[in-house]
Amino acid sequence: MKRRTRVLLCLGVVAGMTAGLSGTSLAAGPDDTTAPGGRPEVRSTGTVVVARPGSAPIVANVGTSTITVRAGARVPAVTGQLVASDRSRQRLTVVDADGREKRAERIEAGDRLRVTAEDDHSVGSYTFAIDDPDAERRDGVYWNHPRYEGIDRTVNASTPVFPDRRCDITDHRYAHLVRQVTERYAVGNEAGDPAVKSSPLVYASHQVWYYTDAIAAAITDCHRAGGGIVVVPAGGSRNPDGAYYSGAITLLSRINLRIDTGATVKFVRNKTNEYYPVVLTSYEGSDLYSFSPFVYALHQTDIAVTGGGLLDGQEDMWNWRPWKKGYWGEPSVENKDTNAPYGTNGVLNAMNYADVPIQKRIFSDDGHLPATIPVIDGDMVRNVAPPADAVPLKSTFRPSLIQTYASSNVLIEDVKIRNTPFWVVHPVSSKNVLIRNLDIYSDKTKDFEAGGWNNDDGVDPESSSQVVMEGNHVTVSDDGAAIKAGRNVNGRRHRNPSEDIIIRHSVYNNDGGGSAAVSMGSEMSGGVRNVFIHDNEFGGPGLSLALKIKTNSNRGGYVENIYLRDCLLRSGISGMVQFDGNYSETVPFPGADVFNPTIRNIYLDNVDTAPSMTPGRTTFQMSSAASRSPVENVYYRNSDFYTTNTLDAGFRGNKNIKNFVVENVSYIDPATLQRTVYNTTPLNLLDQTEAVTDSGQTVRLTAASIAAPDTITAVPARTFTLRGKVDLTAYPDFMEKGTVRVFVDRSGTPIPAAVAADGSFATGSITLDDDQSWYQDRHYVAVNFYNGIDMNTAVYQLTSSLP
Numbered sequence: 001m002k003r004r005t006r007v008l009l010c011l012g013v014v015a016g017m018t019a020g021l022s023g024t025s026l027a028a029g030p031d032d033t034t035a036p037g038g039r040p041e042v043r044s045t046g047t048v049v050v051a052r053p054g055s056a057p058i059v060a061n062v063g064t065s066t067i068t069v070r071a072g073a074r075v076p077a078v079t080g081q082l083v084a085s086d087r088s089r090q091r092l093t094v095v096d097a098d099g100r101e102k103r104a105e106r107i108e109a110g111d112r113l114r115v116t117a118e119d120d121h122s123v124g125s126y127t128f129a130i131d132d133p134d135a136e137r138r139d140g141v142y143w144n145h146p147r148y149e150g151i152d153r154t155v156n157a158s159t160p161v162f163p164d165r166r167c168d169i170t171d172h173r174y175a176h177l178v179r180q181v182t183e184r185y186a187v188g189n190e191a192g193d194p195a196v197k198s199s200p201l202v203y204a205s206h207q208v209w210y211y212t213d214a215i216a217a218a219i220t221d222c223h224r225a226g227g228g229i230v231v232v233p234a235g236g237s238r239n240p241d242g243a244y245y246s247g248a249i250t251l252l253s254r255i256n257l258r259i260d261t262g263a264t265v266k267f268v269r270n271k272t273n274e275y276y277p278v279v280l281t282s283y284e285g286s287d288l289y290s291f292s293p294f295v296y297a298l299h300q301t302d303i304a305v306t307g308g309g310l311l312d313g314q315e316d317m318w319n320w321r322p323w324k325k326g327y328w329g330e331p332s333v334e335n336k337d338t339n340a341p342y343g344t345n346g347v348l349n350a351m352n353y354a355d356v357p358i359q360k361r362i363f364s365d366d367g368h369l370p371a372t373i374p375v376i377d378g379d380m381v382r383n384v385a386p387p388a389d390a391v392p393l394k395s396t397f398r399p400s401l402i403q404t405y406a407s408s409n410v411l412i413e414d415v416k417i418r419n420t421p422f423w424v425v426h427p428v429s430s431k432n433v434l435i436r437n438l439d440i441y442s443d444k445t446k447d448f449e450a451g452g453w454n455n456d457d458g459v460d461p462e463s464s465s466q467v468v469m470e471g472n473h474v475t476v477s478d479d480g481a482a483i484k485a486g487r488n489v490n491g492r493r494h495r496n497p498s499e500d501i502i503i504r505h506s507v508y509n510n511d512g513g514g515s516a517a518v519s520m521g522s523e524m525s526g527g528v529r530n531v532f533i534h535d536n537e538f539g540g541p542g543l544s545l546a547l548k549i550k551t552n553s554n555r556g557g558y559v560e561n562i563y564l565r566d567c568l569l570r571s572g573i574s575g576m577v578q579f580d581g582n583y584s585e586t587v588p589f590p591g592a593d594v595f596n597p598t599i600r601n602i603y604l605d606n607v608d609t610a611p612s613m614t615p616g617r618t619t620f621q622m623s624s625a626a627s628r629s630p631v632e633n634v635y636y637r638n639s640d641f642y643t644t645n646t647l648d649a650g651f652r653g654n655k656n657i658k659n660f661v662v663e664n665v666s667y668i669d670p671a672t673l674q675r676t677v678y679n680t681t682p683l684n685l686l687d688q689t690e691a692v693t694d695s696g697q698t699v700r701l702t703a704a705s706i707a708a709p710d711t712i713t714a715v716p717a718r719t720f721t722l723r724g725k726v727d728l729t730a731y732p733d734f735m736e737k738g739t740v741r742v743f744v745d746r747s748g749t750p751i752p753a754a755v756a757a758d759g760s761f762a763t764g765s766i767t768l769d770d771d772q773s774w775y776q777d778r779h780y781v782a783v784n785f786y787n788g789i790d791m792n793t794a795v796y797q798l799t800s801s802l803p
Contacts, residue, residue: 047115047124048085048159049092055081060131063152064159064434064468065505068129073107082113086161089118094128119164141635142605143563148532151500155468158432160302160409162256165228167218169244170236174214178238181210183245185269186318189328194317194448200329201318208245208268209238212275215246219255227254227302232309234262243312247275248292251404253300259309259415266312267294267401269319272365279374280405282428282462283397284455284586285487285523286352287494288361289373289386290343290395293403293426297410299376304411305402313401313420317447320421321454323396333396336587342367342394349587352490360387363395376406398455400426408432418442423457424476429496430464437471443511444477451514457482458508463495463526472506477513477542483531484523485557488592491525492556498526503533509540514573516548522583525557532563539570539610545621546576546607550583551597553626553774558598565605575617575650576607576641579631582624594774596629600706604636611670613642619665620650622657627743628780630656630793632706637663642670647678648789655786656743658793681730683790685783686759689724691766691798693717701781701796711797712778718768718800722751722781726759731787734759738787745772745780768800 049067051059059081060068069078079092093114094102102111111128136145184205191199215230222228237244243264251257259265268275276291280298283290294313297303305311315321318328326332335344343363351361364370369392372383386392398421404410406429416439417424424440427433442456458474461467462484474480481503486495508517517538520528538546546569549559569576581597604619619641625631634657641647647667651657662680669675691699697716704711722742728734740761741750745768752764761783768779778797785792 047090047117048156048161049082049113049115049126050085050157052081052083061149061153062126062156063149064156064436065126065470066129066152067113067126068131068149069107070131075102075104075107078107079113084161085157085159088161090123091116091120139605142565142603142637143532144530144561147500147530148502148563151466151502151530151532152468154466155432155434155502158409158466159434160254160256160304160411162254162302162304163226163228165222165225166231167222167228168231168233168236169211169214169218170233171218174217177213177217179210179213180207181245181268182206183208183268183270185314186322188318194327197327198329201322210246210268211237211244212247212249215244215249215257219250219252219257223252223255229256229258232257232259232263232265232307234260234309236263248277248279248399249295250292251295251297251300251303251305254302256304256306256411257295258307259305259311261308263307263309264312265309266314269314271320273370276399278362278364278370280358280376281397281399281403282405282426283348284345285462285484285525286348286361286490287358288348288351288363288397289359289370290363290397291365291399293400295402297404297407298374299381299406300404301407302409303404303407304413305415306411306413308414308416310416310418311401312418315419315421315454320398321444323398324453324455331394331396333398338587343396346587347393348397349488350589352488353589353592355489355493357387358494360390362386362390362392363397364392365395367392367394398422400424400460402426403428404430404433406430410434411436413437415439420456422455423460423482425459426462427460427464427467428462430461431466433461433464433467435459435467435469435472438474440472440474440476442476444513451512454478460484461498461501462486462523463491463498464501465496465499467498467501469501469503470505474506475509475511475540477511477515479515479519479548480508480510480517480538482519483528484521485526485528487523488525488554488556491523495526497529497557498524499529501531503531503536505535507537507539508543509538510543511540512542514542514544516545516578517543518546519548519550520559520562521550522552522555524551524559525555527557528559530561534564534566536567537570538567538572541571542573543571544574545572545578548578548580549599549602550578550580551599552581552583552585553593553595553597554585554588555597556595558600560598561601563603563605564607565603567607568610569607570610570612571614572609572617573614575621576609576619577602577604578621578623579625580623581626581629581631591773594776597626598629599625600632602631602634604639606638608640609642611642613670615643615670616645617643618645618647618649620647622651622654625654625656626746627656627748627782627784627793628745628795630658630782630784630795632658634659635661635663636665637661638665640666640668642668644669644671646676651789651791655791656782656784656793657791658795660789660791662789678789680790683731683785683787683792684727685785685792685794686725686727689722689783689794689796691715691720691722693720701798703794704797713796713798715798715800718770720766721763722766722783723760723762724783726755726761726785728759731759731790734787739785741784742766743780743782743784744768746774750784768798770800
């Protein structure tokens with residue numbers, strides 16, 4: 001039976017919030033509360049609830065916004081098994097959906113737990129769900145309940161809480177650190193016409209009150225005192241527009257940077273290291289030293305950016321963005337010249353390919369060598385002199401707006417973000433990350449060019465683990481949520497996978513960029529796995545797909561165990577899901593494409609389109625998949641897709657898929673409401689595929705699998721034919737409608753295969769060529785066979801050496 005779970009977009013206030021708590025700025029110093037005996041004591045703002053040890057019989061799971069309890073559990077038993085993660089005192093109250101308090105009654109689904117801090121201020125709430133012991137059995141392969149709940153539980157327990165210690169950046173202690181600076185920014189080009197791309201930019205300037213030093217001092221004071229909240233209050237700026245102008249803000253451990261509702265931080269448009277110093281960062285999957293992200297943390301623990309205020313990157317057509325394509329006399333980051341005299345994609349990718357030590361990849365505002373660079377040294381960050389033989393270059397690498405690098409226990413919540421130069425929220429090599437209730441808007445499609453031309457991905461976890469993204473509203477012109485894991489050599493040698501990620505209860509829109517709501521790759525060389533996407537809405541006139549997976553043979557790595565369910569696609573220019581195993585390489589290097597693009601274990605369950613879905617689309621767009629490494633294990637069930645097209649349309653150009661399962665999927669004509677229901681029946685080869693040499697020797701081949709990926713069969717010849725048999729148990733019409741194709745190594749041209757009435761097939765002559773730039777220790781022979789949408793591929797890895 002099809003579930004009718006619908007998208008829940010409003011979760012309310014949940015654990016981890018600190019906005020609005022009582023407290024004053026600290027006039028006497030960052031730690032003004034003293035307990036008996038002279039020991040400092042500052043109350044916690046902790047709101048995170050966790051289960052007490054031994055609570056499993058009653059409390060099944062405590063996630064970041066939901067508590068799952070056993071059926072029949074009553075209020076006292078449940079609240080008695082919950083405690084603040086930092087053991088601070090708080091009051092727990094259960095209310096029903098109408099807000100009426102429950103004291104001894106049973107917990108029902110939809111009830112809420114209200115959390116009140118020790119000073120009687122309400123600071124958060126959770127929603128109750130009832131544990132379903134049969135859910136795992138019913139869902140089968142379509143969901144991994146233990147892993148999902150483990151992610152949710154771990155991130156919740158690791159959500160940072162902070163002492164109720166306030167450092168207000170407008171306090172008189174910091175007044176002398178607020179100074180006037182000249183903000184220099186571009187206002188157009190000399191031609192007065194942006195279409196004249198060779199015309200130089202025209203600049204203007206004005207004086208602004210600059211708050212970076214005050215913010216830094218407040219962060220340092222709060223950090224040294226044991227942690228707390230650095231407050232950017234509404235109405236406290238000296239600037240006429242009420243905004244706080246700043247350069248890069250660097251977070252330290254145990255700091256919550258809170259931008260209050262009504263407050264705006266504008267990041268100055270001066271593209272110099274005076275405002276954005278050279279730090280360890282990442283650009284499109286390659287590590288480097290370049291401009292600091294606007295809000296940045298390096299190797300810190302328990303950090304947050306919260307509040308209802310606005311972070312404004314002030315990027316526009318004339319500022320930061322010209323570096324994307326090199327318009328109006330500016331240098332272009334997209335220059336593929338590996339010997340360019342400034343920092344470009346070509347230069348950085350050459351460093352990546354050669355595995356140049358990261359501390360030598362230095363890019364500054366004018367190509368100077370900074371006196372020091374930050375490095376991670378064990379548990380510390382130290383500023384050291386760069387290597388003496390480092391050759392710095394001018395940077396064109398635009399910074400992310402928020403980036404946490406090698407950090408843990410991260411909360412980014414409630415802020416509004418506008419006008420970002422590059423990726424918006426970018427956790428790199430971080431763990432235990434909660435990104436919640438963000439309002440991100442970045443429309444780059446309304447300038448002089450019709451298409452989007454800024455990389456403004458919304459949220460980009462890169463080589464990060466234990467990440468929950470919930471309640472976010474994201475409108476961008478690039479991918480809404482893009483999961484990365486490093487590019488090429490950098491990713492394979494220096495990065496961990498991006499894994500254990502939840503994306504839920506969110507809206508992802510695209511106004512005109514033609515990108516996906518959620519993507520994996522193309523920078524995924526460290527691997528992407530265990531991603532759960534549910535209860536989201538996807539739409540907007542520029543949205544191409546709900547899910548896009550992109551890789552190529554330069555990348556290595558894998559994308560696997562991706563779960564998409566209970567979502568609604570309102571519009572899609574291309575369709576719902578795209579598999580692209582041959583995504584274009586930015587800067588290709590000869591002989592570097594020696595890896596198999598791996599995409600496997602993709603599950604779609606109850607993923608519908610709206611009746612307003614873009615007409616004529618189909619679910620899957622198989623842009624490319626190598627026969628030697630087919631997309632593997634795609635499951636699709638219990639979904640309605642409004643279209644005039646057919647399910648198999650997306651596979652007409654490429655059918656290199658292994659184990660494609662469809663269960664109860666309806667295609668509905670939006671005009672007539674005529675319904676076509678699709679189901680597939682497994683189509684398999686019998687285990688008797690053989691290589692037959694010219695001398696008549698036969699060798700039984702064993703197919704490679706996820707369980708045995710290195711299965712290699714030795715064939716005592718380089719030339720042979722292949723024969724085997726399709727299991728026709730469920731396909732008596734295969735002779736009339738079915739097809740068998742055999743591919744060798746990287747060739748896209750199939751070897752001719754003759755099929756007999758009983759399903760047996762035999763190929764023409766196959767010759768293995770060892771003289772290939774990509775050849776390592778094996779060849780590939782793929783048997784691709786299909787009957788309509790019933791498709792499968794068997795891959796045999798073999799060598800021509802004698803056994």
